Amino acid sequence: MSTAARTNASATTRVLGRVRQAGPALVFGILFLALWESAVRGFDLKPYFLAAPSKIFEQFVKNASRIWQASMVSGGNALIGLLIGTVLGVAMSFVLNRYKFLGELITPLAIALNAIPIFVLVAVLNNMYSITSEIPRRVMVTLVVYFIVLVNVAKGLTQVRSTHVELMKSYAASDFAILRKVRVPNAVPFLFTALKIAAPASVITAFVSEYFGGLQNGLGSRITSNIANAKNAAAWAYVLGACLLGLAFYIASIILEGVTRRGEAK
Amino acid sequence: MSALEVVGASKIFNQGTTKQVDALIDVSLTVQPGEFVSLIGPSGCGKSTLLRLIANLLEPTSGSVSVNQKTAAQARLDQDYGMAFQQAGLFDWRTVSKNIELPLELKGWEKSKRETRAKEMLELVKLPEFADLYPWQLSGGMQQRIAIARALASHPPLLLMDEPFGALDEMTREYMQGELLRICGETSTTVVFVTHSIPEAVYLSNRVVVMSPRPGRITKVIEVGLGATRNEDTRAADGFFKGITSVREALRGTHAEHAAANAVRGVEDR
């Protein structure tokens, strides 16, 4: 078999293998939805408790354009915060690598921040900007993403194999050369790990920030307003929209990782 | 009354497929109570597989295994054997004496009886002061002694060992060999011992069973004939070197047969 044919054949078997692997998960998912649907109908559950999947889907389709608009707002905030937070986080990690003392200072702070619900700062940020600004939410997302990226990339820059550093030193390589040739390549997978955490986190943060008042045009505010108007099934549809948005961000980060790291050994 | 009888046992993995492995073909072995028998051979000769058949951790494809005049399965349920591996495999979260108590706990022994027995075993392996320490605080050799204490905790008539001293340095190894013989002598335990080391096999055993791979089988059983006692002089005795030479020749014989095949990892003269 030629190499091309062989790789094609193995690719097909791989895909088929993956589909078979996914079997139980698909079955579980379908079973779950079926159970949900029948429970709502069978027990005559009221929509304020649980809406049937069919009703949610119906509302989703009905409100599709509004859900899309709201997603654009929340998603836009998330994306801006994600991009800026990543850039700042990476930049700061280089600074931390150069000035070790800063690392000692910031690490305990980052660890403490991990434990607290820092999104409550939006209440403070709202006060620091005008009431019609989207900036507080974007700043919040930036902050959350910044710390995630900072901690991970800094780890990637420092946790290199000591044998590699020793080798470079034996070549009388400068610190900058070591940074370029050993630390940065080592840190790239850490960056993608960070992105895989930060991408969904950015959506969640953008979302939650809307509960603190200010502009009411994102997904979060739509959900609360629908509930306030006793339109729970519609609220569920917006929840679905939010989940899809979060999933989209996560999948994007995975694709980004795959595209830039093709051919590298896992 | 044999302690262990293996009759025509075979173990074939992935039978009928292209990945079929004839780990053991038609293996027969009888071991008398109190005997010390070593299994030695190059990688792939089936010695560890045979040990696991005896331990009922694997089922034979054909043939039979009887331990203490029972089926292997019944012997496992009745805890008629203890097992020790190359990794001592002690539980990090239990103290030394609690590690020894593990098989007794599983059999439902009451607390005071367990504790007494654990103390007894620690005396036997000469480590009574380590009762309340944790395994990671002990050296490799000491951990193995605890593993042996655990294996013998319920006083089983049979002890199965899979290269237990393989990870130890030479000096500790020789010391442990002496200690093992003393312990098994005091408890009159029958031992089946898998090893890679020719001197170790000869020093410890009454009989050395030489095995060869592809398919896994017994090629020769050598009577060591060094008598019942061992001491420091034994390693310098003529009989010792004669024994080592016979075993080596038996192994070379099997080696020559497969010399043309892929490089087989052999046995060591350590």
Add this chain to the structure above:
Amino acid sequence: MLARRIAYRSSMFVLAIASVVALWELYKVVGPQDGGKLFGVSILPRANDTAMPHIWSMLSRYGRPEVRGSDTKIWSVVLSGLLFSLRLSLVGFFLGTTIGVGLAVLMSRFRVVQRGLLPYLVMSQTVPLIALAPLVVSWGGKLEIGSFLWPRWLSASILGTFLAFFPIAVGTLRGLASAPAAALELMDSYAASWKQTLFKLKFPAAVPYMVPALKLGASGSVIGVVVAEISTGLKGGIGRLIIEYAREATGDPAKVFTAVFGAAALGITMAGLVALSDVLLMRNRPKESST
């Protein structure tokens, strides 16, 4: 040795806080009083005292009454809010731990359950389940199970449970699978039952994996509870205080900070409680070298 490390870390932490305070006050001195633009975007916050009160005002606010004319000082209000939310978080956390560990055991026992359920568990960590908060809280006062009327606070705990049980389930599962093959073989040689192997081998082996998972679960339960309180104004909790005080920010700018610090204290308390269990559970284990 350990004491010295703790002392060093804590002093670094204090220094870090001091630096943040210093930066805050520095911005107040040099920053534009009414906000400003950077590259044409209104990105610079207002530096005046209404938008950014002095740190000292924030701290001293604790000693003053909550509302004009009342006797109750703010610190007691914030404290009771914190304790209310803490109780909710603990309920959420314990429920989450029970469900998470239970699921992990189930998945460890039945391969097919693991293959079917694990992808959803992993996916759920990427999806904003937080979105369900308002819906779940709306069950309060309306849902009846037999004679049990669903209290509103339980919804907040349930949100905490949602966010907690996923990382706990995943971490516990990984830990249960971490028992070395030789140890499993040993248990086999003892003819040990699956239950015996679970309790005597798999669970103890899982502890080092469960502890970080429990930490994630604890912070998850806090986030779930606080978001539930904020999105629905649940009475009595710290979340509601934040929203309330934020509304008064134009007149009383330091007030909202008191509640924000209270929320931070909530997070740290939960984390501290879990860290305590970490110390207790890992007492006799060999010390892994930590980064």
